[in-house]
Amino acid sequence: MSTDPQRPLAFGTLAIHAGQEPDPTTGAVMPPIYQTSTYRQPALGEHLGYEYARVQNPTREALERNLAGLEGGTHGIAFASGLSAIEAVLKTLSAGDHVVSEENTYGGTNRMFNRVLSRLGIQFTFVDSRDPDQVRDAMRPETRLLHVETPTNPMMRLCDLRAMADIAHEADALLMVDNTFSTPFNQRPLEFGADIVVHSTTKYLNGHSDVIGGALIVNDDDLAEELFFVRKSTGAVPGPMDAWLVLRGAKTLHLRMQAHNQNGLAVARFLQEHPAGEAVHYPGLESHPQHDLAVRQMTGFTGMVSVELGSGDRARRFVEGTRLFALAESLGGVESLIGVPALMTHASVAPERREAMGVTDGLVRLSVGIEDIGDLIEDLKGALAGL
Numbered sequence: 001m002s003t004d005p006q007r008p009l010a011f012g013t014l015a016i017h018a019g020q021e022p023d024p025t026t027g028a029v030m031p032p033i034y035q036t037s038t039y040r041q042p043a044l045g046e047h048l049g050y051e052y053a054r055v056q057n058p059t060r061e062a063l064e065r066n067l068a069g070l071e072g073g074t075h076g077i078a079f080a081s082g083l084s085a086i087e088a089v090l091k092t093l094s095a096g097d098h099v100v101s102e103e104n105t106y107g108g109t110n111r112m113f114n115r116v117l118s119r120l121g122i123q124f125t126f127v128d129s130r131d132p133d134q135v136r137d138a139m140r141p142e143t144r145l146l147h148v149e150t151p152t153n154p155m156m157r158l159c160d161l162r163a164m165a166d167i168a169h170e171a172d173a174l175l176m177v178d179n180t181f182s183t184p185f186n187q188r189p190l191e192f193g194a195d196i197v198v199h200s201t202t203k204y205l206n207g208h209s210d211v212i213g214g215a216l217i218v219n220d221d222d223l224a225e226e227l228f229f230v231r232k233s234t235g236a237v238p239g240p241m242d243a244w245l246v247l248r249g250a251k252t253l254h255l256r257m258q259a260h261n262q263n264g265l266a267v268a269r270f271l272q273e274h275p276a277g278e279a280v281h282y283p284g285l286e287s288h289p290q291h292d293l294a295v296r297q298m299t300g301f302t303g304m305v306s307v308e309l310g311s312g313d314r315a316r317r318f319v320e321g322t323r324l325f326a327l328a329e330s331l332g333g334v335e336s337l338i339g340v341p342a343l344m345t346h347a348s349v350a351p352e353r354r355e356a357m358g359v360t361d362g363l364v365r366l367s368v369g370i371e372d373i374g375d376l377i378e379d380l381k382g383a384l385a386g387l
């Protein structure tokens with residue numbers, strides 16, 4: 001869709017219209033699911049822009065244009081999962097290259113870096129990116145990439161995106177930001193100087209817990225070309241049906257995120273006041289040590305909340321005691337989920353590293369959905385009463 005530079009479209013309009021044109025064959029308002037692996041070519045050496053679906057698929061391209069519009073980028077590149085999106089960026093590097101990464105990322109990202117890619121000769125240094133000096137000190141002449149997540153999973157730590165971009169660029173490296181927790185509704189890293197935004201679209205962007213997917217968004221043509229090349233050459237594409245589902249989810253992102261932000265804040269406040277909670281991690285609370293930074297670079301604080309209950313036994317009884325909050329991995333769907341990161345999403349992180357970051361056996365992570373907030377609070381009250 002063309003946009004008048006004099007009057008940029010608002011986020012809610014972009015969510016529905018960015019990159020969407022009626023189908024050229026029928027005028028269908030929703031992009032068809034082009035469920036095909038290949039395309040008939042009119043003559044040898046000629047094609048209509050589509051040769052083979054690992055390389056081109058119109059449904060996937062509709063999703064990619066939409067996500068690029070939401071993040072304020074010029075190119076979206078969709079993947080089969082969030083991890084394969086991150087992996088594609090790392091596959092632009094070579095053996096001997098060095099990556100600086102936030103230590104408190106999603107556990108699967110940490111496992112891929114530590115146990116898969118390091119075997120191929122890529123070197124990693126893990127840092128606490130709340131402290132820009134620590135990040136700067138970790139940069140080396142062979143550092144090609146700085147990877148951060150903000151807020152982090154599950155400690156809800158933040159890093160200053162502008163400072164991270166400056167540090168990366170001073171060292172001639174790229175800044176990649178995992179924006180899965182925030183979504184572009186709450187935070188747009190490219191506007192702070194990031195080079196690559198990554199999403200597990202499995203989470204808020206799709207929003208209905210029925211797809212595994214990932215995406216990269218960039219605003220540099222050469223970088224986009226390199227990433228498209230890696231995807232074409234290694235193959236981690238999403239199927240057309242999954243691309244279509246994520247696009248359908250993205251069209252209501254603004255409405256869902258408003259509700260997630262409201263419910264997340266209400267649950268964080270409730271847990272903070274409840275005597276069972278020893279500490280509540282939520283950037284929207286004034287007590288969060290980086291609340292000022294949160295207000296500067298985010299416009300909302302999501303539905304992700306972590307609470308420390310003091311012991312593994314209390315955490316187990318809490319997550320087994322809720323009725324509406326389902327005990328499950330993942331996050332970002334319309335329904336509320338609850339889990340213990342040390343035993344679930346972050347089980348693959350070494351125990352001593354987990355402890356050092358505060359990912360204790362007593363830490364419970366909630367993905368607050370968009371159900372009625374009164375019902376959610378009652379559910380939590382009931383489960384906490386049993387501790």
Ligand SMILES: Cc1ncc(COP(=O)(O)O)c(C=O)c1O
Pocket residue numbers: 081082083084106108109149153178180181199200201202212213214330
């Ligand atoms: C912040 C974050 N990034 C990346 C991933 C990986 O995404 P996927 O499960 O789609 O591969 C996850 C998964 O939980 C996540 O929470």
